[in-house]
Amino acid sequence: MQNNHKGYIGVFDSGYGGLTILKEFQKRLPQYDYIYLGDNARAPYGTRSFEVVYQYTLECVEFLFAQGCEIIILACNTASAQALRTIQQKVLPIKYPGKKVLGVLRPSTEMVGELSKTKVVGVLATTGTVKSESYKIEIEKFTPGVKVVQQACPLWVPIIEANQHTTKEGEAIFKKDIDVFLEAHPKVDTIVLGCTHYPLIYNYLRSIIPAHIQLVTQGEIVAERLEDYLNRHTEISTRLNRGTTLQFYSSENSEDFKSYLKENDWGDQKVNHFTL
Template identity: 40%
Template sequence: MIGVFDSGHGGLTVLHALTQRMPAASFTYFGDHGNAPYGPRPEGEIYTLTLAAVERLFAEGCSLVLIACNTASAVALRRLQQDWLPDAAPERRVLGVFVPMVEALSAVSWRDGAPGPKRVPEDGMVAVFATQRTIHSGAYPFEVGLRAPRMRVVSQACPNLVAAIEADEPEDVLHDLVTGYVAAMLKQTEGRVPEAAVLGCTHYPLVAHLFAAVLPSSVQLLDQPTIVADSLADYLTRHPRFAVESGQTGARRFLTSGDPARVAAFASRFFGSEVTFQAVGELNLL
């Protein structure tokens, strides 16, 4: 099994793309709905919860875990990979949705510095729309800056958007929120239009059509789930051991730290079809 972790529902948009890209692969999804949302939490709590979730998926038999949460990836991934994994689980791997997006923006491979396809000019501008915690982490401008120092990253927090999506607010309410975030971003750029935009939260694909409608037509809207799915498929090609260990039965399991009935009622909006969740108990912050 390949483990896929998110603080709630959002990672199901990534899981959907993964199953479309690799239909034979087997996946276990774990949503920490009992502690969601992660965005307003302090970084220390986000790291502790993310570590506990990875350990939970390892215990479920996953040798490879994808953190399908931008906030958790931005805050916790590097620390997990560098400080915890080498001693705690050296034969296992933890990946995140953050790295593929940085590679896509900078056109520089994380693993070896090899060039990739250019989506944004070297001296271009990209807008990142994300949760407040992801924006405050500074992860996107920092990591893109290491690989494409001439590129400008404009960071725009989108407070209340995740909550509005989760609450299934009417389209006009969501449209007004997105319009405000885009206007705030363009105010930062003093009217300059970025070449590309990243929806840096796995909830946001559900309102991608609104961003596309409000942003200037010349802005390329990068689809994070598709980019992540392509990246993971490439990783499994380069590391076939994890593909073999994950199994090729097309099995899907859905776990939650919340109320499985309540979680399942909303999950189909994110995954694209009905799913059944199994309760596994809350993660402990202590």
């Protein structure tokens, strides 16, 4: 059903990971109304085919537009890498003229190459994001001379989604992947966490990654770029409500999502069910 209320910023992720982006939006742009949609029932996206990722992402984007969103951020690197461009070029002009869908990948790639002194940048991401080579292409385009090395971490998102990321078993898997990556790429001095779920284990990763290696998360970067985008595109910003309301939707059990929010400093939030 079409919601007559207009003016939301939509934030979409395959699960909990996009909450790390939403948190930074609220810090930098607290005046706006937000709707968050987590497609937890179909997470992870990173191991799925291009066609499936596109179809799932499109369904979630259209749902958020139906709720009154004027602009949507794909706070999912896999969706940004595999679905964003097609949605922008083939769907928006025909079905949603004037509305916008942006990703999280480009803001990070524009500046990360400049952080590296050794000119070797690492990317930890899902299998889908790594296979797309989006990070490699974009970073090397923006910062010629930088070498990008990648590693897929297919078990990380399922572990985080199952809320097992603080267990000894979960941490052992994270450490094994990090050890393999650092041994293979000893010159890396900057690592991009190329999945919005990964900041949820930032403190543990920071404890096992040598201090001289910079660990780059996306939240602050994307929030800064969104603020800049809205300042430059007043045709969008003037349609956004300044009511500071926040709504949550999940395709999985709403009570599970609500419990996760409460356990992770979001307070006692109502969570609506997104019907697939």
